[in-house]
Amino acid sequence: MTEALRGRGLAVSGSLAAVLTTLAVIGVFLVAPEDADQGIIQKIFYFHVAIAVASLVGFLVACIAGLLYLRRREERWDELSATAVGVSLLFSVLVVITGSIWAKASWGTWWVWSDVRLVTYMIVVLLYAAYFVLRSSLEGERRMRHSAIFAVAAFASVPLSFYSVRIANSFVHPVVFTRNGANMPAEMLVWFVVSVAAMLALFTALVHLQLTQSRADRALRRLKSALEV
């Protein structure tokens, strides 16, 4: 019964992600107006920022799930926390890659140290890669507990990294490059919002998928060991 429900949940979040992503791709490339200055390459902005937003939400989910694990000591919260970190880490890598492509297109160089968000995301990738290093070196209940604590500490680190990179840049030289974001025309903003929704749906679907898979794995292991005994 619950297995069937879970399966349906995955189907729902999966199809939602598929529909929204398709919609976002169509909207961004075919409907939204082309940027006057940057041309076609500006389209990467929709996905770059949307993925970044989704990954931050994911790290927040991991942090909250970690706190819930520490309070309740139930394995499912650890599972959710670890899965959210995993998917968000993947998204963060994508943020760095898309950001680098965009930098190449608009400024002619693959990497710009004065781009606060890009540098912050590089730190974030290192930060959460460390989560899995810590996790894989621990065993049993302690693995879940210490992973949860680290998920909380790492999330506290994200804004601190962002602000430290930002103040370092603003003092050295004023921010020269501003990518249009704040004052976006309405027809762009609509598709930006759709992209964010699509990436959030994709995040949810991937977490769902991973959770379903690890639960199936666990059930399989339990069955195997039951058969052996």
Next chain:
Amino acid sequence: MTSPWTRQMRALLLKDLRLELRTRDTLVAMLLFAVLAMLVLQFAFQRVESDLTRFAAGVLWVVMALTSILGVGRSYVAEREQGVLDGLLVAPVSRLVMITAKALAIVAYLAAVEVAVVPMVGVFFVKGPYFSEIGWLILVCLLADVAIGVLGSLLAALALHGRARELLLPVIFLPSLIPVVIAASGATHAITGGPNDLAEYRGYCLFLLVYAVTFGLVTYATYESVFDD
């Protein structure tokens, strides 16, 4: 009559300092490592720039950050190798007191290293060093040490039981340390590197304070789970 917390905190801190004074393992290693790191950095820079004054603040805090890994990594070594951790855990000591005492011990190590390293950076890297700003610099050192101590005592406790913990600690510790390096070197540069910009200095110092408070809150939210097997 002192409160039990201050009495326990003093006892734990005194114990760590006594152990270090007797064996001198950690401090000697930290000092030698700091000098070596300075030497390596000077070789890396000198090819392009013969006057390294502008880099001095950065050199100081890169060296201190790397050196702090040694101190933090050794911070639970006596408890672990001599099996005393259980002895402390069965005693009626709040885990918050234990972690805070460790943070203070780390601060003490770092301050002791800085007493030697700050003048050395001055001599080796600054053309015509001057001492008028030493009071401001001491404040930066203390703030940065507290920031490193708060983060370090929590993460060292997480890495305590991990496999390959010597490798684990730098990986989980350094990404979160980047903001400290940025802010501490920024503050140091602001008062010693020419601009003598007090607003900038205050901004960085405030950031270090916020950093320490943030990880203090993370520790406060999670300390009960750190040693709770």
Next chain:
Amino acid sequence: MVGPNGAGKTTVLRMVAALLRPDAGRLAVMGHAMPDEAPRVRGAIGYLGHQPMVYLDLTAWQNLELFADLYGVPRPRARIEELLDRVGLLARSYDTVRTFSRGMAQRLAMARMLLHEPTLLLLDEPHVGLDAPAAAHLDALLTDGDGRSVLMVTHDLERAATLSDRVVVMRAGRVALDVPTAEVTPGELRRRYEEIVA
């Protein structure tokens, strides 16, 4: 508490000492639910494990001073001196534990355990690796009738039968036998133990 290796004796002891959180079930020590109310119980427990749990690079006195401060022992100097005398280490007060033999370190651990006058002693195979004087000290301590409760894990059936009021035999994580020692002779206990283990 006796039983073969891996029966779960040490695990039980560590759970009672609030060093381990039970995965399931309920545990109360002196009327307090563990591990939630552990902070109230810790001050009344004295724990002695396989290892002495003292710092090798501190002196005997410094070690006891540390734990006296942690437990909030009143008039610590007099108490430390009394205990060092009692375990026969007064002459070595200012030597680091690194220079001690295993038996001496374990005697110091006994002093550490008794420092705060605990009402419940938890002992994990305390006789292992003890020299004769240390073992004598320990046995004297266990039989001095100071009104303390003692929970001891041991491999030594004879000691268990003579020192305790109750013997619990554990096997594969479960209690296999729980009898007052008054109701069984040492020989009978030995026979039933062999039966359970086999």
